[in-house]
Amino acid sequence: MRLNVMNRSVKIILFVALAAVLAVAPVVNSQDVATGSATATVLTALAVTSTAALVFGNVFQGVSATIANINAAAGVYSITGQASAVISIYMALPEFVALADGSDKMTISFSSTDASVDTLGGGVPTGMVATSGYQNIDPHNFPAASNIGSGGTTSIYLGGKIYPTIDQAAGAYTGDIVLTVAYTGT
Amino acid sequence: MRRLFIGVTLFFLIAASSAAQTITVNNNLVFGDMFPGVPNTISKYTAGAAAEFHVSGTNGAEISIQFTLPTKLTKIGVSIQLIFFDTDCAIDHRPNPDQSSPLFDNLDPWSTLLYRLGVQGLTIYLGGTAVPRIVQPPGAYTADITLTVAYTGA
Numbered sequence: 636m637r638l639n640v641m642n643r644s645v646k647i648i649l650f651v652a653l654a655a656v657l658a659v660a661p662v663v664n665s666q667d668v669a670t671g672s673a674t675a676t677v678l679t680a681l682a683v684t685s686t687a688a689l690v691f692g693n694v695f696q697g698v699s700a701t702i703a704n705i706n707a708a709a710g711v712y713s714i715t716g717q718a719s720a721v722i723s724i725y726m727a728l729p730e731f732v733a734l735a736d737g738s739d740k741m742t743i744s745f746s747s748t749d750a751s752v753d754t755l756g757g758g759v760p761t762g763m764v765a766t767s768g769y770q771n772i773d774p775h776n777f778p779a780a781s782n783i784g785s786g787g788t789t790s791i792y793l794g795g796k797i798y799p800t801i802d803q804a805a806g807a808y809t810g811d812i813v814l815t816v817a818y819t820g821t
Numbered sequence: 822m823r824r825l826f827i828g829v830t831l832f833f834l835i836a837a838s839s840a841a842q843t844i845t846v847n848n849n850l851v852f853g854d855m856f857p858g859v860p861n862t863i864s865k866y867t868a869g870a871a872a873e874f875h876v877s878g879t880n881g882a883e884i885s886i887q888f889t890l891p892t893k894l895t896k897i898g899v900s901i902q903l904i905f906f907d908t909d910c911a912i913d914h915r916p917n918p919d920q921s922s923p924l925f926d927n928l929d930p931w932s933t934l935l936y937r938l939g940v941q942g943l944t945i946y947l948g949g950t951a952v953p954r955i956v957q958p959p960g961a962y963t964a965d966i967t968l969t970v971a972y973t974g975a
Contacts, residue, residue: 666971669844671872673903673949673964675852675861675894677957720856817955818856 678717679787683816686758687711689793697801704751704771704794709760712791712814716783721819724752724777724791729810732797739804741797749794750774752781756788763792842878842938842970850949850966852894855901858955865911865948866921872949873920876970877942883975886912886934886945891964894951901962902952905930911946914939920946935973 689710694700702708716722731740751760754768763770769778774793783789791814850872855861863870876884888910893900910930911923916939918924923946928934930947937943947966 666969667842667844667876668967668969669846669874671846671849671874671966671968673850673852673872673891673894673951673966675855675901675951675953675962677855677857677901677953677959677962679959680857680956717856818859820856820859820861 678720679715681714681716681722681783681816681818683814684713684715685710685812685814686713689795689812691795691797694797694799696799696803699796699798701796702794704749704792705760705763706794707761710791710793710795710812711758711760712793713756713758714783714789714791714816715756715787716816716818718783718785718787721780721782721821722789723779723817723819724781725815726750726774726777726793727811727813727815728774729812732808732810734804734806734808739806739808741799741803741808743795743797743810745774745793745795747773747775750777751792752777753790753792754782754784756784756786756790758788758790760792840877840879842876842882842884842972844968844970845875845877846873847875847944848873850947852951855951855953855957857953857957857959860950860952862950863948865909865923865946867948868920871920872945872947872966874945874947874968875942876938876945878938878972880940881937883935883937883973884943884970885973886936887969888930888947889965889967889969890930891966894962894964896958896960896962899958899962901954901957903964904950904952905947906950907931909948910934912936912943913946914941914943916941918944920944 690708691700728745731742733740748771750772751763752769851870852861865871890905893903907929908927910928912925913923
């Protein structure tokens with residue numbers, strides 16, 4: 636009789652204990668998965684436009700002609716992009732201009748003060764002043780700190796000089812000026 | 822009766838030692854502002870920019886760690902190439918993990934990694950490189966990085 640009571644008590648305790656364990660035992664995951672993310676915000680892309688060619692107009696044989704970068708006839712380039720971003724600027728400048736058929740060439744040169752970088756982006760060479768950015772700089776070597784202006788636009792003005800020979804063939808001479816601009820990442 | 826008590830106690834201990842592993846995303850991989858045409862690399866050592874995951878679980882237990890990594894960041898209709906190199910991951914299971922000098926460094930996030938949890942679990946760091954095009958449309962780009970961990974039983 637006493638043994639039966641004992642067995643019954645043991646069964647009850649076992650049941651309660653098992654129930655308690657099942658109640659508090661943590662659920663064991665076979666694995667866990669989490670998803671994080673990678674994010675980036677891309678800023679405004681650069682765009683370069685040649686808005687005005689460097690125009691020497693009519694020139695005479697044997698008489699050189701100069702266009703200052705502040706002259707209305709200066710070449711004008713417009714650069715748009717992320718405001719205040721630093722950019723690298725490279726100009727591939729020609730050594731001569733030529734007739735369309737290539738039958739004659741005329742020397743062109745660019746001095747170390749023939750360019751200006753207008754970070755106000757005015758786009759008008761005659762409006763360029765020293766406080767507008769970098770005035771009278773070398774178009775072969777633009778400042779490393781050149782940047783897109785706070786308004787998101789920067790203009791470049793380019794002057795130059797041509798040297799017609801005394802027997803220069805008459806006609807329209809042209810040459811390509813290639814401007815390359817890239818973000819530096821700062 | 823005494824045996825029964827011991828048995829129940831052991832059962833509790835066994836149950837308590839099988840703690841589930843859980844992952845917490847402490848930090849996402851943040852490239853921030855990017856200029857078109859300028860690749861940007863986030864080092865795994867860079868706190869606040871590198872991805873950081875924390876795994877908790879049973880001290881000393883080995884876990885397998887597997888990333889499902891994206892190959893591009895996207896926004897509607899466009900994407901940016903995303904690169905994870907075979908040294909872009911690091912792990913530290915010390916109580917005070919050091920992101921600047923993790924215990925296990927230069928790990929391949931493309932491989933399944935096997936490491937043991939420490940007293941405070943285990944922290945995983947992940948860097949990466951995004952390569953926007955020169956004419957990359959502006960805007961916010963995102964991608965999911967999925968991390969799966971599991972006990973190996975070892």
